[in-house]
Amino acid sequence: MPDNYATHKTPEVKAWLAQNPRIAVRFTPTSASWLNLVEVWFGVFQRQALGREVFTSATDLTTTIRAFVNGRDTSATPFVWTRTPDEILEKSDP
Incomplete structure (x- = not known):
């Protein structure tokens, strides 16, 4: 599955950003996202609410989710x- 990691590096986006200098693109570092x-x-939800349960209907699943x-x-x-x-911004991709 493709992601959007490099979309800000395309020529079209670079040109648009150059024409809009008031816009600053900041990316949250993955480790701080x-x-x-x-x-x-x-993860907590999976372990505490769902576990290895088998749900035979959407109603049962919805009831379990709402209760959790x-x-x-x-x-x-x-x-x-x-x-x-500040520590997060230091690691961001300018």
Whole structure:
């Protein structure tokens, strides 16, 4: 599956960015991406809610998902960033 890693390096995008100097493209380093926290959440969800369950209907699956989310919401604690914004920006692709 292709990704969009190098789309900002195409001639068309470079030309557009040159014509729009107020636009600065910043890329979040993979190791600091908020998506990594989403992946952590889905990992917790997989282990704690789904496990090796077999769902015979969409209703059963939906009920399990809602129960997990509702239970998690009552005792939720935020994920904690370990880097400052400046440390993250130092590693970003200019």
